[in-house]
Amino acid sequence: MIKLNELRQLYDHLSRNTPRNTPIIGLKKEGNRYYYRPLKSYDEWSSDVLLGNFSPKEVFFPQDEVLFYFKAQKLIESKEEIKPAVLWGVRPCDIAGIGELERMFNQIEYKDPYFMERFDKTLIVGMACTEPWPGCFCTSVEGSPYESKGADIFIYPIEDGYLIETPSKKGEAAIEGLDVEEVSDVSQLEADRRRAEDKIKKYNFEGIADKLKSMVDSNFWDWIHNPCIGCGTCAFVCPSCHCFDINDSSRGARGLRSRQWDSCLFEGYTLETSGHNPRPSGSQRWRQRLMHKFSYFPQVFGSYQCLGCGRCGRACPVNINIAEIAAKAVEWVEPQS
Amino acid sequence: MEKDPRILAFLCNWCSYAGADLAGTSRIQYPTTLRVLRVPCSARVNPQFILKALQEGADGVLVSGCHPGDCHYLEGNYYAHRKFAAMRDLLEYVGLEKGRVRFSWVSAAEGGKFAEVVKEVTDGVKQVKDTTQFLKKRDWPVE
Amino acid sequence: MTDAIREEARKILSDGKVDFVIGYAEGDTPIQAKPVFISRVEDVDKLVWPSFGLINLANYLLRYKTRNTRIGIVAKGCDTRSIVALLKENQIDRERLFIIGVNCPGMLSRQVAREKAGEIISAENKGETWSFTTVEGKKEVSCFDLMPSNCAACRHHAPVISDVVVGDPITEPEGDGYDSVREFEKKSAPERYQYLMSEMSACIRCYACRQACPTCNCDECFVDITQPRWVDKGLDKTDLAIWQLIRTYHQAGRCVDCGACEEACPKGIKLLWLTRKMNLIVKERFGFEAGVDPEALPPLATYEKDDTQEFIL
Ligand code: SF4
Ligand code: SF4
Ligand code: SF4
Ligand code: SF4
Ligand code: SF4
Numbered sequence: 145m146i147k148l149n150e151l152r153q154l155y156d157h158l159s160r161n162t163p164r165n166t167p168i169i170g171l172k173k174e175g176n177r178y179y180y181r182p183l184k185s186y187d188e189w190s191s192d193v194l195l196g197n198f199s200p201k202e203v204f205f206p207q208d209e210v211l212f213y214f215k216a217q218k219l220i221e222s223k224e225e226i227k228p229a230v231l232w233g234v235r236p237c238d239i240a241g242i243g244e245l246e247r248m249f250n251q252i253e254y255k256d257p258y259f260m261e262r263f264d265k266t267l268i269v270g271m272a273c274t275e276p277w278p279g280c281f282c283t284s285v286e287g288s289p290y291e292s293k294g295a296d297i298f299i300y301p302i303e304d305g306y307l308i309e310t311p312s313k314k315g316e317a318a319i320e321g322l323d324v325e326e327v328s329d330v331s332q333l334e335a336d337r338r339r340a341e342d343k344i345k346k347y348n349f350e351g352i353a354d355k356l357k358s359m360v361d362s363n364f365w366d367w368i369h370n371p372c373i374g375c376g377t378c379a380f381v382c383p384s385c386h387c388f389d390i391n392d393s394s395r396g397a398r399g400l401r402s403r404q405w406d407s408c409l410f411e412g413y414t415l416e417t418s419g420h421n422p423r424p425s426g427s428q429r430w431r432q433r434l435m436h437k438f439s440y441f442p443q444v445f446g447s448y449q450c451l452g453c454g455r456c457g458r459a460c461p462v463n464i465n466i467a468e469i470a471a472k473a474v475e476w477v478e479p480q481s
Numbered sequence: 482m483e484k485d486p487r488i489l490a491f492l493c494n495w496c497s498y499a500g501a502d503l504a505g506t507s508r509i510q511y512p513t514t515l516r517v518l519r520v521p522c523s524a525r526v527n528p529q530f531i532l533k534a535l536q537e538g539a540d541g542v543l544v545s546g547c548h549p550g551d552c553h554y555l556e557g558n559y560y561a562h563r564k565f566a567a568m569r570d571l572l573e574y575v576g577l578e579k580g581r582v583r584f585s586w587v588s589a590a591e592g593g594k595f596a597e598v599v600k601e602v603t604d605g606v607k608q609v610k611d612t613t614q615f616l617k618k619r620d621w622p623v624e
Numbered sequence: 625m626t627d628a629i630r631e632e633a634r635k636i637l638s639d640g641k642v643d644f645v646i647g648y649a650e651g652d653t654p655i656q657a658k659p660v661f662i663s664r665v666e667d668v669d670k671l672v673w674p675s676f677g678l679i680n681l682a683n684y685l686l687r688y689k690t691r692n693t694r695i696g697i698v699a700k701g702c703d704t705r706s707i708v709a710l711l712k713e714n715q716i717d718r719e720r721l722f723i724i725g726v727n728c729p730g731m732l733s734r735q736v737a738r739e740k741a742g743e744i745i746s747a748e749n750k751g752e753t754w755s756f757t758t759v760e761g762k763k764e765v766s767c768f769d770l771m772p773s774n775c776a777a778c779r780h781h782a783p784v785i786s787d788v789v790v791g792d793p794i795t796e797p798e799g800d801g802y803d804s805v806r807e808f809e810k811k812s813a814p815e816r817y818q819y820l821m822s823e824m825s826a827c828i829r830c831y832a833c834r835q836a837c838p839t840c841n842c843d844e845c846f847v848d849i850t851q852p853r854w855v856d857k858g859l860d861k862t863d864l865a866i867w868q869l870i871r872t873y874h875q876a877g878r879c880v881d882c883g884a885c886e887e888a889c890p891k892g893i894k895l896l897w898l899t900r901k902m903n904l905i906v907k908e909r910f911g912f913e914a915g916v917d918p919e920a921l922p923p924l925a926t927y928e929k930d931d932t933q934e935f936i937l
Contacts, residue, residue, distance in 0.1 A: 175891075175892060176738050193759045207828060208859045213622055373683060373835040375836065377888070380830050381890065395619065404857050457652070461884075461887060463652060463658040468652060549929070563910065563927055563931065567924070574905075575869065575898075576813035576817030602937070
């Protein structure tokens, strides 16, 4: 690990030592919300903001993305060239979210070239959360505000500067030439980690994957979804929700095929051409959301698909908090009818 | 605008379309700017069609039906009028350039009036500075 | 107010008049209320009269269109107007409803709080003001400054229909509430175009606005129709404008200016600039206000022979 007095040194180093015009994407205020956007300078970065209102997934998986163009039978590759980028100052939950997306889009049989190219070309600079927010619950889903896994470079703010770790070869290469001292004693980080973790509300999700598996026909779903208006905001802001819809747009023989984010809480999500909808009610749709994140994903990939960033709860217009619902599911006892 | 504008005209089958026909058979001269779409009644025109036309490249839109009281379906044009009134006020508020979306009543006997309407609407659209204001840009690669 | 609502809810639940009561509960994150469905008398104390309750509860009634449920509902002035609008369109049965109308003194808005204070981490009510901890530090904002534009423009604080009313009557302010729209209209057409198009083009098409709106209740919304595909998917700005403009147009004579759509929008788009103008158009042209007169026909479902037709050639 190395120590920096000012983070600007790292930023400047990265901007100098990456190919020309490599965007450094970090949290930036636009209107009255925070988004991950290319920064013009270090000073444009909203360093005090823990999480953007929207997640950094849009860097790898844009909301609206052209897959290819066509003219009659002929396919024309999308022109947009994917360039290297630096993702600056993302928090552990979001890094884990990007990791979940990668699992999804990078399977042995199915690889998503659009996602993967962006993913491979992006350098992820993570940052520990010294002051977690009230809605955070990463520690309940196997995360930690000090977890550097998944990052190429990871920043730990300390009292008199910053410790920089490089968990990946890519990160190591990126900081080469940064002229600073190596630090060997990093024991203080352990205490910092504990201090930050203690600030985070802890939920008990023990055994939830199996519990949910047994709850397919439970009455539980009848009431938890009640306030939900099916607006899909939660999926749009979530760092790991990855469902998309594919659409064609054409004029005469020419057109394009594109994909857009979708949400399992939309009524039209499962609507079939015949008019049949296998998930016609809000309760079934909410079951799907919770099951996917806390049961199917753990069963298939061995980890939760919710990283505890708490964005969905903050953004939801009717204040539905997925952590509370998951915790209630764990405690749920089926009423004897 | 310099070149002749392209105006999409929704003409009702029973009056305005017949009026246009009469203008033709009476050999009345009028600008060749309209692209006519025949509809059963002016009330068939969903205001969404108007926006769609502008988006797809029409320089102007004309909707024309029977005079009040003459609707083949008795009251279709009264309803249509309310819909258009609401939509046109909204478009004006949004700041869409004036003169691009017009409405008229032309009966089957009014070949002369039809020609006048086309002249007036064409002149109006010609005054518009930028008819690409609501155009959907499709910069699709060629090959 | 909270006590009075609980009292009424308790009564109708214990008398078996309704199967459940839809109302507001305290949310688990700051400055948010959460809609609740209370079916047992024991749970009545969850109900509160919230400060940030812009969600229009009439929205939930649509779920019970075809079921024989008897529903109690806590309804603000605007919510009752939405109920009237829904009744007019035969979306719900009056007999199955028990309306606990509230003389609503006005709500506060999360969107406005975010505009005034910044990204809020925690919040605390101090009577006349709210104290926010934001990413930029502590800020105090008075309740008055947290009021959304729709509550400031509201002239129907009292329930339009109800089975019982709680809260003290409120004197309606002067004027018709449309001054802000008239002021906005003084801007030049290009300025208005620029502003409204830039608002609309920030949309990400999550449709939270539609989902939050009781009168946006079509079985299949025009924007979801694929045969024919009226509005392409994606984020082209004319497509986004068509989505917003047609939605606004569909609200003609139905929008009650409850502000639920704007409050729900995750992008903070100023949707009420459009819908409120539509309300003004309907009022000036057709003398109609949504949800105020239960007998009046919806303005686009009727006509007058002498409607002014000044714009027709
Ligand atoms: S489900 Fe909610 S808390 Fe979990 S990762 Fe997604 S947005 Fe964050
Ligand atoms: S954000 Fe809230 S209301 Fe919207 S779909 Fe998600 S849970 Fe439902
Ligand atoms: S809620 Fe906002 S972002 Fe979502 S569709 Fe409506 S206007 Fe667009
Ligand atoms: S926008 Fe129009 S079509 Fe869509 S739900 Fe609302 S009223 Fe219906
Ligand atoms: S359009 Fe918006 S303000 Fe109007 S009734 Fe619907 S939710 Fe309320």
